[in-house]
Amino acid sequence: MKALRLTAWGEAPEPTEVEQPVPRGAEVLVRVEATGLCHSDLHVIDAAAGALPYRLPFTLGHEVAGRVTAWGPDADGVEAGQRVVLYGPWGCDSCDRCAAGRDNYCDRRDTLAWHGAGLGRDGGMAEYVLVPSARHLVPIGDLTADQAAPLSDAGLTSYHAVAGLRHALGEGTTTAVIGIGGLGHLAVQILRATTATRVLAVDTREDALTLADRSGADFGTLARADTARVLRGQTRGAGADAVLDFVGNGQTLELATGILRPGGELAVVGSGGGRLTVSKPGVLPPGFRLSLPFWGTRPELTEVVALARSGAIHVETERLPLSAAAEAIGRLRRGQVRGRAVLVPD
The missing domain is CATH 3.40.50.720 (NAD(P)-binding Rossmann-like Domain)
Structure with missing residues (x-):
């Protein structure tokens, strides 16, 4: 499958062909419908070697919406075809805060080699994304993917x-x-x-x-x-x-x-x-x-999705194909993006 991967610190991410992941254990495979582009992506791309605990290479993209396509034998509460948005911050999955859906303030965050999807772990600037647990998925119903994806961080x-x-x-x-x-x-x-x-x-x-x-x-x-x-x-x-x-x-x-x-x-x-x-x-x-708020909790993401589905909030978006990611990143650097740039698979 096609993926946009960071292969060297301080250098532009590269379009790459990688193997489509296969879910195991409690993992869930999501076919990506849209991925938001965020200033945090620029911070990751521009980071100096050693500034972040992440191990290269990995696929970028932490604002992700898509459709459940497969899951491992230990996954619970998922349905084929269910449309979801990913809760982006992934913690240790064992501390009290992670258990309460507060991975953004995981007690072991400083010991992890990742901070979430597209942040040390493979993210959504690809055709598929592998999610470690169904607990990181929030249903979006009929909300369009380009509206849902930015809700996972910007919203x-x-x-x-x-x-x-x-x-x-x-x-x-x-x-x-x-x-x-x-x-x-x-x-x-x-x-x-x-x-x-x-x-x-x-x-x-x-x-x-x-x-x-x-x-x-x-x-x-x-x-x-x-x-x-x-x-x-x-x-x-x-x-x-x-x-x-x-x-x-x-x-x-x-x-x-x-x-x-x-x-x-x-x-x-x-x-x-x-x-x-x-x-x-x-x-x-x-x-x-x-x-100094950082991201948000999983229950709050459910509330944000509900606000969007009610029509109370609407994301101003500019849609671009994943193949135009370099153009989108350049425009974001120059402050030329209105609202949120959203990448969709070609």
């Missing part, structure tokens, strides 16, 4: 980040979303669907603000020198009750802490390499709480 990570702040997002509150890309535009929709907060959107691109508006943002502004003042004006000077930073570089963290209300909530989701210096006393908002 799930955004949902998990919002869920951690939801207690503070009642009537009369304001939340700023920085970075309206694959995750950010879904965060805007999830905030509108699950909270009563007013949503402010920030990005460096006009087309991203247009996407934020379509996603339900109450206000949008370009990131520039006066953005903090503009956003504070939208909160009558008080500051935002919560900020979700989907970029995470030095500039966005400075903006986030500059607009956050005392006692507010800051969730840093993006991995842009920014740093916060914590000191007391200092310039950070007094009483603020910081979270």
